Amino acid sequence: MKKYLITGLLVWAPLIVTVWVLSAVVNTLDQSLLLLPQAWQPSNLIGFKLWGFGTLVTILVVMLTGMATSNFFGQRLVRTWEGILNRIPVVRQIYSSVKQVSDTLLGPGGQAFRKALLVQYPRQGSWTIAFQTGTPAGQLASLLPAEAVSVYVPTTPNPTSGFFLMMDRKDVVELDMSVDEALKYIISMGSVAPLPVRD
Structure with missing residues (x-):
């Protein structure tokens, strides 16, 4: 009986969590429709609520913003806007x-979470997976070893919380695995074996 219960949970739990997360994201993005005037809201125009329509509108607005700000005039407009905010x-x-x-996490030139590392933490002889987030700059760069790197050590099973460390490059080991594989390994508490990066 216990075996069947666990097997059933293993089937349903991932599905329920996936649906719950997607539903929460869509419901949150649907709130963007509340920014429209009352008369223009789809629920008033067609008489019922279109679930997910706000998500599509949000994605479309973000894409159009990206297209508009990719050219010379759009970039000047963004710089002017940022100057006002500053x-x-x-x-x-x-x-x-x-x-x-x-910019660090999402920008094309950002180096955050581009490399999976193996580091000794929280003490010598105890190893964990971390991610390179860049290199120390400014005053920190002059006080640390020349080859220092900035790393983020995530916690398990929630990788969104963790610790920021600055370590000598010789004390970190670059792993031959993708960031996605490393995250799966962390979230699963080591039960899902990571696959090496394929060229």
Whole structure:
């Protein structure tokens, strides 16, 4: 009886969690329709709520914004907008911090989470998987070893929390696996064996 119960849970649990996460994301993005005037909202135009329509609109707006700001005039407009925001005292700190993090994580030139590493943490002889997030700069670079790297050590099973460390490059081992495989290994608490990166 216990065997069948566990087998059933292994089938249903991933499916339920996946549906729950997707539903939460879609419901959150659907809230973007509330920014429209009341008369323009789809529920008032057609008489019922279109689930997921706000998500499609949000994705479309983000894509159009990306297309519009990819050219010379769009980039000048963004720089002008950022210049205005940088003159507002409280907004300046919040906007610049969020922009720096998003540029690092999402920008094409960002190096965050591009390499999976093996590091000794929290003590010598105890190993864990980490991700390279860049290299120390400014005053930190002058105080640390010349080959220092910035690493993020995620926690298990929730990799969105973790620890930021700066380590000598000779103390880290680059792994021949993708970041996705490394994340699966961390989330599964080591039960899902990672596959090496294929060329």
